[in-house]
Amino acid sequence: MAHDGTKFQRGDFRCRHCSNRPRSEGSRCGTGSAARTQIDTVAKEAYHREFARAIRKRAGVPVGLVGGLRSPKLLEEILRSGDADFLSMSRPFIREPGLVNRWESGDTGRATCISCNGCFLPGLTEGGIYCVVEKKARETPHG
């Protein structure tokens, strides 16, 4: 029930990507995953923003946004716009656990996570997740 008394029904919020896809196809979103890959431009970031905006407007409750957030300028703009009350990031912190400190120090370059989803595999096969790209970069001799 929304703050204004509106009753929600199943299907009120539908993903524009996967709402008509058969359940057998598996993923929650037809674009492949909740953890979308190839977030290599600002335009591809914050791919659930429109849903956060709609839910917040209709339900009148604080809403957190997750998915493809990579650039601090965009993060600030989203909060200023009122589309979300708080923001959440997953893969950027797997690659850069010190990301917030980096941004706070003035280095506001976008998160270095390349959104490849390589970090899922060690979680399944090695008992814990880590950034495979960062590991490879550290193991590759310079020059």
Ligand SMILES: Cc1cc2nc3c(=O)[nH]c(=O)nc-3n(C[C@H](O)[C@H](O)[C@H](O)COP(=O)(O)O)c2cc1C
């Ligand atoms: C290794 C890994 C494990 C995850 N496990 C879960 C999970 O158990 N439940 C869930 O709802 N989302 C899970 N996610 C999805 C994240 O919570 C997040 O929605 C997704 O990665 C998109 O955000 P990001 O672009 O900041 O990574 C996982 C993501 C990663 C990378």
Ligand code: SF4
């Ligand atoms: S393996 Fe590393 S670069 Fe790839 S999605 Fe995971 S954290 Fe990001």
